[in-house]
Amino acid sequence: MTRLLGRRALLAAAALLAAGSALTACGGSDDAGSSSSDGSTDLSTVTLRIGDQKGTSAKALLQAAGLDDTTYKIEWKSFTSGPPMLEALEAGSIDVAMVGNTPPIFAAAANGGFKVVAAANYTGEGDAIVVPKGSSITSVAQLKGKKVAVAPGSSANYNLLGQLAKAGLSLSDVDVAELQPADALAAFANGSVDAWAIWEPYTSQAEVQDGATVLVNGANGVMNGLNFQVASTDAIDDSTTKAALSDYLTRVQKAQIWSGKAAHRTAWSKVWSQGTGLSVAVSEHATAKRPVTAVPIDSSVIDSEQTMADAFTKAKAIPTQVDLTDYFTDEFNDVASGSAVTGK
Template identity: 45%
Template sequence: MSRPLRRALAAVVLTPALIAALTSCGSSASSSPARTLRVGDQKGGASQALLDASGQSKSLPYHISWSSFSSGPPMVEAIGAGSVDIGAVGNTPPVFAGSAHRPVKVVGALRSSEAGDAVLVPKGSALTDVAALKGRTIAVAQGSSAHNTLVALLLKAGLGPADVHLSYLQPADALAAFTAGKVDAWAVWDPYTAIAEQAGGHILATGEPVSAGLAFTVASDGALADPARSELVGDYLRRVRAAWRWAATHQEQWAQVWAKEAGIPYEVALVSVRRTQSTSFGVALDDDAVRSEQRIVDTFAAQKLIPSSFTFADFTDRRFNADLPPSATTTAPAN
């Protein structure tokens, strides 16, 4: 691995203090809690950088207090605990939140390509397909979207979680284990997929044939029950959707900003933007979206990855869905 790439990886994986740290942005002079929205962000998701790059964080009529997390599951835990109001996650963290009866609701949906959600093997691996993973050790963040991608791919290959050894690691630790050859495979999402590829890994399979391609925004019950904060939730969702529309037509510009903010090489960011992020657009949290999540609930319950099944619709709030295309829409509407 090259020295510049090692430095870039260190910026991503060796900053637990930074991941837990709080930062803030916004233009409102008011510090009233009613005019502050506490937003969770993922190191690889870069919601804050996206809003800044697209101009959507300018002239905010309220303050955003940002908290950064290593992945979706710990973010949803913080939302459920009431320390964060809202945050974007993949398709599986809401399933684990519902299973744990956390006081949260899914309030928005995003569609994007699944080409960057993948199971990878290290450089020099002799493994050529998912079926060959039987008995192997696979790194994955428990409760993440990659967890669902991995389970779905295993089932499609005639295997199940019990046929492999799941090593539950957050992306930072998983990347270190993967590059050191301590695991046989890694299930993850962009930009980590692109980072692993640049380090010599290659994709064994992607989530494209097994996933609905949906991600979600989760908000706390407390924020949704507060009229002032729920108004901010609606405004934030509109700004994020507008920011993703901007990213689709400003790929190089977005990749430059994201690379700098995330501490990853520009080439890695650009691959991730072109493969995954430039395909993202807001869709309705409709019956099809809820059914796709219910299938994950039922599958994870059947595989005993959660204690039991439950009704996913009970963990949704559809009030912010006006004028959005159906979740089954595969092509982003014109700006």
């Protein structure tokens, strides 16, 4: 289970791979197999299709950190949460997406064609269960019989499962309302649900805008705090798309670390606010709870995720036991942690 697949590639961002392979239907090259005069891949021929969402804002991250000047084209596609992004990845609509720690588990249970290629730890503080202002609920145990909103298959889904288990309850002990963030926020604001399991920046939006109280957050040991970059196997198998993907992983990890530093939080909050439509007060509140650490894909990451997958299996939230080993690769570790960025 802790075996890592794939060679540890020494991929240096710009001249990684020899050109010459034709792009598959999933790929993003405008001119398959194009190469520059020195024989390296010509990234200007590539269009990388990237899934994005408000809670991760990869596009805004690159812009804020000054790392958006890629030699390849990027086609950004917006989604409400991680599970729909991985559905799009499986359908061949996108090449890569940043998601929380739970969507890959559900995608693996559905036999998805993907690999987790990079990881970062945001801590679990922003993953929370919130209750409305003035609620009489003061503990997770008091959620028994209550209606709780959560996006199915999201990181919040596992946080809810784990927090309930820690309080001696199960998912069957609460009335689960499966809602995407926008619908859940409306239900939370109008009193249609008693609690909401969510992630940042929605946690801060509920706190700052609606006066919500955090009942519990994932920093109590329930959540591993991981976010992942997930790429389709087709994108990885295509040499030109893989070259652009390698460069993108370097950029986005540098941008993540940049955003988590105290000296940059004000600047990042302003850009994040503009991109999401949230107030600066909300984005600043969220940013303060999201320090970022780069994490290599290794056995500890896989084991942590496998523990989560087994918990979902036990709760009958996924239909069968799933072995996550084959869904992770360490071949991009050197790239994601490197400093070289094409075009910089």
